Amino acid sequence: MPFSKTRARFLLRVVQIPAVVLVSLLLLLTFVLIIVERRWSEPQFRGQREAFFDGTIGTEVMPLAVAKVLPDMFPEHFQPGGREAGDWIDQFGFIRPAGPNPDGLPVGFVASNYRPQSGAPSPAKFVGFSCVLCHSTRIKEKGGNTEHIVIGPGNAALNLFGWVDALQAAALDEEKFTTAKIAKAYEEKYNEALSTKEKLMISLWLREFRNTLRDNLPKYDEPFGQGRSRDPEAVPTGPGRTQPFRTLVRRVIDRPGTTMSVYTKIAPVYHEDWKEWAQVDGSIRDLYARSSLAAFAAGATIDNMALPEIVHNIRQSSDYTRALEGPKFTQLFPNAAGQLSDERIARGREVYAQHCQSCHGHPDPGTGGWVKGPRQGEIVPLSEIGTDPERINFRHGARIADTVFELFPSAHPFKFQRADLRTTDGYVNGPIDSAFSRAPYLHNASVLTLAELINLKPRRNIFFRGNNAYDPVDAGLFSPDQPDRDHYFRFDVSLRGNSNRGHDYPWPYRGAGWNAAQLEDLLQYLKTL
Amino acid sequence: MDTTRERMITLTHFANAYVPFGILLVLALLVAEQSNNLNLYRTIYTIWTTTILLNLALCFYVFRRVSRAAYNHWLLFWTFSYVAYLFHFYWAVFLVFGGIRETFAGQGALIATTNFIITLWWGADVLLAWLAKSERKWIRIQRAAAHVFIFAAFVVTATILRGGLVRWLGIILAASVGLCFLIRLITWEPPPKIERAAEVNPRA
Numbered sequence: 001m002p003f004s005k006t007r008a009r010f011l012l013r014v015v016q017i018p019a020v021v022l023v024s025l026l027l028l029l030t031f032v033l034i035i036v037e038r039r040w041s042e043p044q045f046r047g048q049r050e051a052f053f054d055g056t057i058g059t060e061v062m063p064l065a066v067a068k069v070l071p072d073m074f075p076e077h078f079q080p081g082g083r084e085a086g087d088w089i090d091q092f093g094f095i096r097p098a099g100p101n102p103d104g105l106p107v108g109f110v111a112s113n114y115r116p117q118s119g120a121p122s123p124a125k126f127v128g129f130s131c132v133l134c135h136s137t138r139i140k141e142k143g144g145n146t147e148h149i150v151i152g153p154g155n156a157a158l159n160l161f162g163w164v165d166a167l168q169a170a171a172l173d174e175e176k177f178t179t180a181k182i183a184k185a186y187e188e189k190y191n192e193a194l195s196t197k198e199k200l201m202i203s204l205w206l207r208e209f210r211n212t213l214r215d216n217l218p219k220y221d222e223p224f225g226q227g228r229s230r231d232p233e234a235v236p237t238g239p240g241r242t243q244p245f246r247t248l249v250r251r252v253i254d255r256p257g258t259t260m261s262v263y264t265k266i267a268p269v270y271h272e273d274w275k276e277w278a279q280v281d282g283s284i285r286d287l288y289a290r291s292s293l294a295a296f297a298a299g300a301t302i303d304n305m306a307l308p309e310i311v312h313n314i315r316q317s318s319d320y321t322r323a324l325e326g327p328k329f330t331q332l333f334p335n336a337a338g339q340l341s342d343e344r345i346a347r348g349r350e351v352y353a354q355h356c357q358s359c360h361g362h363p364d365p366g367t368g369g370w371v372k373g374p375r376q377g378e379i380v381p382l383s384e385i386g387t388d389p390e391r392i393n394f395r396h397g398a399r400i401a402d403t404v405f406e407l408f409p410s411a412h413p414f415k416f417q418r419a420d421l422r423t424t425d426g427y428v429n430g431p432i433d434s435a436f437s438r439a440p441y442l443h444n445a446s447v448l449t450l451a452e453l454i455n456l457k458p459r460r461n462i463f464f465r466g467n468n469a470y471d472p473v474d475a476g477l478f479s480p481d482q483p484d485r486d487h488y489f490r491f492d493v494s495l496r497g498n499s500n501r502g503h504d505y506p507w508p509y510r511g512a513g514w515n516a517a518q519l520e521d522l523l524q525y526l527k528t529l
Numbered sequence: 530m531d532t533t534r535e536r537m538i539t540l541t542h543f544a545n546a547y548v549p550f551g552i553l554l555v556l557a558l559l560v561a562e563q564s565n566n567l568n569l570y571r572t573i574y575t576i577w578t579t580t581i582l583l584n585l586a587l588c589f590y591v592f593r594r595v596s597r598a599a600y601n602h603w604l605l606f607w608t609f610s611y612v613a614y615l616f617h618f619y620w621a622v623f624l625v626f627g628g629i630r631e632t633f634a635g636q637g638a639l640i641a642t643t644n645f646i647i648t649l650w651w652g653a654d655v656l657l658a659w660l661a662k663s664e665r666k667w668i669r670i671q672r673a674a675a676h677v678f679i680f681a682a683f684v685v686t687a688t689i690l691r692g693g694l695v696r697w698l699g700i701i702l703a704a705s706v707g708l709c710f711l712i713r714l715i716t717w718e719p720p721p722k723i724e725r726a727a728e729v730n731p732r733a
Binding site for chain 2: 016034
């Protein structure tokens, strides 16, 4: 059969020319995208305070548009106490900002143009956490009208793990949680349609987030949701606490960590420069290492913690805490402070000097600084201090330090020295400036008041946590005898990880040497720190 | 073969090289959007693209004197693989390492120096290939050396210093170029001898 080369060449051109044109167009569009996407996340370099309050630390969770409507779409998950118990901010212990709040989000929810995990530029805003989310708390006197927002202590009401459980339960609902329904909910609430780029980013995020949750179901089990996210039987972490080592075990060692009960109070971050080794077990030295690992435990990644803006925010936030001072008792409770007696405070100072100063140091009245005690900074072995052992004895504890160290590549901005990380067999003695504001007490938040901590009063074995008011008499959190709308979390010290035993200084309750009068004096003195 | 006379690039030659280059580069840059580290994965995927295109360039280099088409394909793939490599170089040096000094600190002097030599030498040869009017002896020798050096660097890096898919790309590169070379050796025919005509007027 005759073959026409001319026609064959023509046919070839019919394919080649459009192919060349199409490829050229694709290349051009790709280059335009790369140039344009750089501008989506121009880094902002904030000062210390601004970084602490408003700076992303790489913990982006969801698109901003989703954060604004999600609780409304899923009241069954985000209002576990029912509508009458308040909105999700109230029910999970977040802090509502003073002043105008158009996004309706709590303090510490910050928006950025970084995508979760990768930190890649996003055309739509994503919401993550800043340091202030966890490291600020509300202190409201029982029966009082004034609420103080104190920067520095852990948020005693924040039930972050419960909230995460609710979020995961919502995200796994494939019928109700779709881009179309999110867009519809947004439009109904704000009278404004979502843009195409927002819908695109929501779709991409939802698919990725849901796939990750589903892939992890065999390892971590399903979330509870359906009003159970705050139940201690379901999510035992509870208000004011985290499980940082479980996060590390899951993300770094890739193990379920489901048998761990390492509940740790969200740490106060006053005067971080006064501590050489920090975290309750004295395991981390370098301040930036502490902060970067805290960010990592909260959801940041090695990748996004290398981005210039996030590096800057973590460092600036850390620097903010170097000299961060806690409030004085007289500032927050002037009436109660007026009841203190100079004589009793002086006697209490003596008791403190004899029984507490060695480990915790004392204020320097001349400089306003802190005088380090002889045993301050030491690790007190578990066998001596007798507090809850889970933090020290958890499975995989021996491997964590090496594994975490190797996690950071050598050129990473937060690569620390191996010598700055250690495994200990006890808890570190730290300064206790603004002691009254650090409630609840012990590393696992198992003791509600200073009065109970020093064994002036018996430590309660069952109490109820949530949005606890402050008791300035006993210097700590007030708990009713029965649960109610604000005090929903039943804290049982007999459960694993919740022990309130140990640290029986100066004396065990009604034990040998126990002196109620001296303890009253000591309590008065502690309120002045 | 006078290569300058042979450099009459047709649409077919161009499309054969440009279309795969474009598709691979677009994929390399866009697929990285789904990764956990955009810059790192653009660096990785662009070196995959470079390796694939370089593979074709080196194979055509072996046969470049066989025909005009082979020569042009070599030139085009040599050029496009270098362009893809420049994308990789930019992402690696300026976005992943954060600068030239940081690259030397991160990679070590030996590897960084080798990479910079590749970047400069390859680019110089591409320019020569397009701009030089003829392939003089020194150009041929440096070109051969450049090809051998770049081939060796890619094969050693991919097969020894890396793992996963990159190692396989390196193995395929080594095997296919080796095979092409072998075929060329087997099929090579020396040019016919031109016998000198006898002198017409020998001196008496």
